[in-house]
Amino acid sequence: MIAERARWRVIDFGPRTAAQYVATNRAILEARQQGLAPNTLSFLSFSEPAALVGFHQSVDQELRRDYCQAHGITIQRRVSGGGALYVDSTVVGWELYLDRRTIGSSDMLDIARRICETAARGIRSLGVDARFRPRNDIEVGGRKIAGTGGTYDGDVFLYHGSLLVDFDVERMLRVLKIPAEKLQDKAIASARERVANLKELLGEAPPMERVLGVMAQAFSEEFGVDFERADALSPAEDDKFRAALAEVETSEWVEQVSRPAAEAPMLEGVHRSPGGLLRVSLAVDLAKERIKQAWFTGDFFVNPRRMVVDLEAALRDSSLPDYRATVNRFFDGYPAEMLLLRREDFVAAMACALQTLARGGDAASG
Amino acid sequence: MGAVRGCNIPDNLSYNVENNAWVRKDSDGTVTVGVTSYACSLAGEIVSYTPKKVGRSIEKDKSCATVESGKWVGPVKSPVAGEVVAVNDAVTGKPGLINKDPYGEGWIIRLKPANWDADSAALLSGAAAMSAFESKMQADGFKGC
Numbered sequence: 001m002i003a004e005r006a007r008w009r010v011i012d013f014g015p016r017t018a019a020q021y022v023a024t025n026r027a028i029l030e031a032r033q034q035g036l037a038p039n040t041l042s043f044l045s046f047s048e049p050a051a052l053v054g055f056h057q058s059v060d061q062e063l064r065r066d067y068c069q070a071h072g073i074t075i076q077r078r079v080s081g082g083g084a085l086y087v088d089s090t091v092v093g094w095e096l097y098l099d100r101r102t103i104g105s106s107d108m109l110d111i112a113r114r115i116c117e118t119a120a121r122g123i124r125s126l127g128v129d130a131r132f133r134p135r136n137d138i139e140v141g142g143r144k145i146a147g148t149g150g151t152y153d154g155d156v157f158l159y160h161g162s163l164l165v166d167f168d169v170e171r172m173l174r175v176l177k178i179p180a181e182k183l184q185d186k187a188i189a190s191a192r193e194r195v196a197n198l199k200e201l202l203g204e205a206p207p208m209e210r211v212l213g214v215m216a217q218a219f220s221e222e223f224g225v226d227f228e229r230a231d232a233l234s235p236a237e238d239d240k241f242r243a244a245l246a247e248v249e250t251s252e253w254v255e256q257v258s259r260p261a262a263e264a265p266m267l268e269g270v271h272r273s274p275g276g277l278l279r280v281s282l283a284v285d286l287a288k289e290r291i292k293q294a295w296f297t298g299d300f301f302v303n304p305r306r307m308v309v310d311l312e313a314a315l316r317d318s319s320l321p322d323y324r325a326t327v328n329r330f331f332d333g334y335p336a337e338m339l340l341l342r343r344e345d346f347v348a349a350m351a352c353a354l355q356t357l358a359r360g361g362d363a364a365s366g
Numbered sequence: 367m368g369a370v371r372g373c374n375i376p377d378n379l380s381y382n383v384e385n386n387a388w389v390r391k392d393s394d395g396t397v398t399v400g401v402t403s404y405a406c407s408l409a410g411e412i413v414s415y416t417p418k419k420v421g422r423s424i425e426k427d428k429s430c431a432t433v434e435s436g437k438w439v440g441p442v443k444s445p446v447a448g449e450v451v452a453v454n455d456a457v458t459g460k461p462g463l464i465n466k467d468p469y470g471e472g473w474i475i476r477l478k479p480a481n482w483d484a485d486s487a488a489l490l491s492g493a494a495a496m497s498a499f500e501s502k503m504q505a506d507g508f509k510g511c
Contacts, residue, residue: 112437
C-alpha cells in the first residue's frame with residue numbers, strides 16, 4: 001500500500017509592501033493556529049524599499065532613521081526574531097507556516113536547522129554552493145545570501161527567510177547601523193566580502209519563477225509533500241489580514257520597542273602583532289551584555305579566508321562577558337592556518353575595542 | 367522536586383502543560399507565572415524578554431510576555447487571568463536568567479488574579495502534571511533536558 005502524500009498549500013503573493021508582508025505573516029499564522037489554514041509555503045517580494053527590524057529590536061538602535069525618511073525607505077517591524085534587514089524588489093521572501101509535529105521535533109534549533117538546510121539545497125540547484133551556517137544564515141563561500149527567523153504560537157510556527165537575488169550593498173550600509181560605518185571607503189568592499197547575491201554569483205539574476213520552483217521542490221522532497229496552488233488568502237485569513245494591517249501600519253506597532261541608541265554603541269579596536277594589523281568593529285548591547293555583531297578587517301593572512309566571516313558568525317548575538325570563551329571555542333573547532341597570527345590577537349583586538357567603554361570616550365553611538 | 371526526562375518539574379507549582387507554563391499563588395494573594403525547564407530546553411538560550419506592562423489585564427492562556435531565542439519569537443501564555451502587578455527587571459537585563467533559573471529568578475510576570483479558583487481548577491500539579499509532561503514529551507519526540 002502506498003501512503004498518500006500530504007498536501008500543503010503554496011501561494012505566491014508577488015510584490016507586497018512591508019506592512020502587507022507583516023500583516024500576511026500574522027494572518028496566516030493566526031489562521032493556522034486556529035485550524036483555519038493548512039500547512040503553507042508562500043513567497044513574496046517587496047514592492048517598496050524597506051528596513052525591517054526584528055520583533056525585539058529598537059528602530060533607533062538598528063536603523064539610520066534620517067536616511068530612511070529622506071530616501072522613502074519604509075520602516076517596519078517583523079513578527080520574527082533576529083536582526084534588522086534592508087529589503088527591496090530584488091529580495092525574495094519565502095515562508096513556511098507549519099505545525100511543529102509535521103517536522104517531528106519541537107526543538108526550535110532543530111526545526112530552524114532542518115528548514116535552512118532544505119532552503120540551502122533548493123538554492124544550490126540554481127548553481128551556487130549555498131550552505132546553512134548556524135545559527136540562522138544561508139551562505140555561499142562564507143558570504144550571507146539569506147537570513148532567516150521565526151515565530152511560534154503553541155504548536156504552530158512561521159519560519160521565513162529573505163533570499164538576495166540582486167542586492168544594493170551600498171544602500172544596506174546606509175540604512176542599517178552595522179559595524180562597518182567607520183571603515184568609510186573600504187566599507188563597501190568589506191560588505192561585499194560578507195554578503196552575496198544570485199545575480200552576482202550566476203552572472204545574471206535567475207527568473208523569479210525558477211527561484212520559487214527550486215525552493216518549492218526542495219521542501220516537497222524534504223517533507224514528502226505535494227503542493228496545491230492557491231492564488232490568494234481564504235476569506236477567514238483575509239479578515240485577519242485586514243485587522244492586522246490596520247495595527248501594523250501604526251507607529252505604536254513599529255515603535256513598540258524603543259531603547260536609546262546610546263545603549264547600543266559601536267566600538268572600534270586595533271591590535272598590531274607580528275601576524276599583522278587587525279581591526280575590529282563591535283556593535284554591542286550594553287543593557288543585555290551582548291555582542292550584536294563583530295566585523296574584523298585589516299592586513300593579515302588567514303587560510304581559508306572565510307575563517308574571519310565564520311568567526312564573525314560565531315560571535316553574532318553572543319554573550320559580551322564571555323567573548324574570550326566564544327573565540328576560543330570557535331578556534332578549537334576550526335582548522336585554520338594563520339602563520340604568525342594567533343587567536344589571542346583576535347581577543348586582543350576585541351579587548352581594545354571594549355576598553356573604549358571604560359574610557360567612555362571614543363565609542364561612537366552611530 | 368520532581369523531574370521528567372531530566373527536566374525539573376517542581377511539585378509545589380501548578381502547570382498548564384500544553385503551554386509549558388507554571389503558576390504559583392503567593393502569600394500576598396498575587397500569583398507568579400513562569401515557563402518550565404522543558405520550555406527552556408526546547409527554546410535554547412533566551413536573549414530577549416518583553417513583558418506586558420504593569421496595569422494591563424491578561425486573559426487566561428493569552429500572552430503575558432514575549433521571549434526570543436535563536437531568532438525565534440514566541441509568547442509566554444499565562445495559565446490564569448489577571449492584572450499585571452510586576453515584571454521582572456532582572457530578566458530584562460539578563461534574559462538568560464530564564465534558562466538558568468526558570469522557577470526562581472527567571473520568573474516571567476506577577477499578576478493579581480481575576481478568577482483564581484476557576485482558572486486554577488484546570489491546572490495540574492504533582493504526579494498528574496508529571497504524567498502529562500511525559501505524554502507531551504513523547505508526542506514532541508523530546509529526548510530530555
